[in-house]
Amino acid sequence: MAAIAVFLIAEAIPALQANNSSFLTELLWTPNNTPPVFGIGALAFGTIMSSALALAMAMPVAVGVALFISHYAPRKIAGALGYVVDLLAAVPSVVYGLWGVIFLVPFMQGPSEFLNEYLGWFPLFSGDPVVGRSMLTAAIVLAIMILPIIAAISREVFLQVPRMNEEAALALGATRWEMIKMAVLPFGRPGVMSAAMLGLGRAMGETIAVALIFPATFGITFGILGPNGNSIAANIALGFAEAGEVGRGALIASGLVLFIITLVVNMAARMIIARRSGASA
Amino acid sequence: MSIQTLSTGRRAKDLTVRCLVYLAFAVAVIPLVSVIYLVIKNGMARFDFDFLYRSMKNIGPRDAGGGAYHAILGTLQQVGLASLMSVPIGILTAIYLVEYGGKGRLANAIRFFVDVMTGIPSVVAGLFILAFWVLFLDLNYSGFAGALALSVLMMPTVVRSAEEMLKLVPDDLREASYALGVPKWRTIVKVVLPTALTGIVTGVMLAVARVTGETAPLLLTVFFTDSINANPFTNAQMGLPLFVFDQAGRPNDTAIDRAWAGALTLILIVMLLNLVARLIAYWRSPARGR
Amino acid sequence: MAKQIQVSGLDAYYGAHKAIADISMTIEPRSVTAFIGPSGCGKSTFLRTLNRMHEVIPGARVEGKVMLDSDDLYGPGVDPVSVRRTIGMVFQRPNPFPTMSIYENVAAGLRLNGRISKSKTDEVVEQSLRGANLWNEVKDRLNKPGAGLSGGQQQRLCIARCIAVKPQVLLMDEPCSALDPISTLAIEDLITELKDEFTIVIVTHNMQQAARVSDRTAFFNLAAQGQPGRLVEMDETSAMFTNPSEKATEDYITGRFG
């Protein structure tokens, strides 16, 4: 891991030195021009924005799926249903990308216009023009891709809730939902939170699916329905083939930033779990 | 009535949540069904002899026809090489962690690195091999470089799953073997590994399935080519996921058709690996399941 | 508040396995009824049929009739959730909610039936903790986790949590089996106090305990290995312990088997 960092830094330095702008704040990405100008600003924004949106969409569904399998579905078929959700994770990301760009992009045109028309007062849904190939569509694909891992981890922690605590809640006259609220969710919260962090890390690092969908623009726009959007990972995939020497170094520098962000997110996830197991031991 | 009835509000809330939970499951399954349906429907159009046995050599940008043979061949070689590198190292690491390392400082450090490595984005793994292999050692893009990147991704998964499986082997078994005077290494080879074997195989197959679908690391390490390159050690190769990515980014329908057919091939390979892995796990413990 | 329970012809199953067969008995209000019998004879199963907790186990079902005064617990349209609120249960192992404070544990059931004011909640929490003889020990640390208490205190916390919702019957499944002798004594004293207010049913393995706390005792046994458990006899505790009418009861009480 240290080796990864060292080699990435070593290859990034010359490009950073050639850069004619501030790497951290510049929005443009034109490292192959003379003089080269590039910065991580727009890309980091797109990465965080798309991942946060994806997480916001995936979380409720994933927790619902986990509860469905752990506490609602008939026992006999729960295992098989869990396997169906795991299959979602087995679909390669390039296939999601293909599906996203050929099917979901045109499909999203209508719903996006609808959102824009009726909820346009809300900054996220504002703006003109409205297209299918947008930040929202990319985030939906990301949400689908991170859903299985969040659902799988949440399901495991929900199944670990001591049976006796669930029975205690039921014996107090709780309905199933009240039992879940009383015994299952509080017990599972740290596990679900760390699952969310892991999912966030996945979403940030996801490359190919979003590279096919993102319009690959360089700017910071809050409207998620317009033809905007890019991410560090997608930019590496798309920019690599045409990159010259400085361009490659610039991409490596951006990869380093991605590496650090995901590292922090993943460490946070581990820390949540570690703190929990330390407390209950 | 001495039994007070449940208030309508509470009953309604319970019912609402039940509906939401069922709905969540439906929402999760819809994309899966949609993806698989579209991949099969659109993929069948070009899933033919030419596709499986021809390459893209001499196929113009607007031409129909052409195939993914070069990509399938590349993927098999790259994944095979990656497995050859990461499976032995991964299993040996797991054996060290479980049988020798215990709670020692080195073992904990390894566990920590493995944990963190599990979360690194695949594109970063690709960048790393690019920086190390292509830029630092000044070697060529090649199938082998791709295999290196894939094994960076595979290794932690293999270590983790093998470690879990080895930990499941009861200590009694080991002690019984020591009691007979069998040395530790023979105990591991003759008792521990055979007991954990099916579990390890399952874990390895799932790891193989996962990297088979990886595109981003290949993009940065094997580059692109339209022709067959049977030698993974020199010059650019193709990979099946890369083929799908490449074709999907082209504007003509003929290319999109090839992309779908490639996606179908890829899903077949990955699902087959998954299915076999699950069957092995299932066959090992028929009584298990919740 | 306390109510009488009348059971007639009750069978309980786990899937295809019939655990108890044809049990009929009357449990008197404002008294303590003890269930005794060898392990596996279905005491817990029977106890759990009395507040419809049996059916939360997948595949488990009940046949027969249980009347709480004039209400049929298994009648059509009766919601098991409201049955459990009326008939509370204390389990063998203390099971406070691990994520909740002492205060929240006691208030947990209370808050199910809509919002209640803070002062009202405070009042009921104090009352219930006093009722469970725990108030003096925990009043300075109500916001500490319930899991931090000793085993005996945790069990009394569970009793407080149970009586906070003001049930009419209290079912206790070996409430002292996980506790030390001093905590056991504290719980036994508590049971004697609580019977002024509640109908109490207690499962116990301890003959002395049954003799000390109960007014009536029911002896359960398996007809034979692999057969469902059944009720052998039921009588005043004093009569049961001095002059049982069945040979099996005498053997069990005197420790000749079980």
Ligand SMILES: Nc1ncnc2c1ncn2[C@@H]1O[C@H](COP(=O)(O)OP(=O)(O)O)[C@@H](O)[C@H]1O
């Ligand atoms: N959850 C369960 N699933 C299947 N069988 C059970 C379950 N709980 C108890 N039993 C069976 O029911 C019978 C009675 O058990 P139980 O009521 O726990 O006895 P007791 O409390 O008198 O020791 C036993 O044969 C036991 O194996």
Ligand SMILES: [Mg+2]
């Ligand atoms: Mg019992």
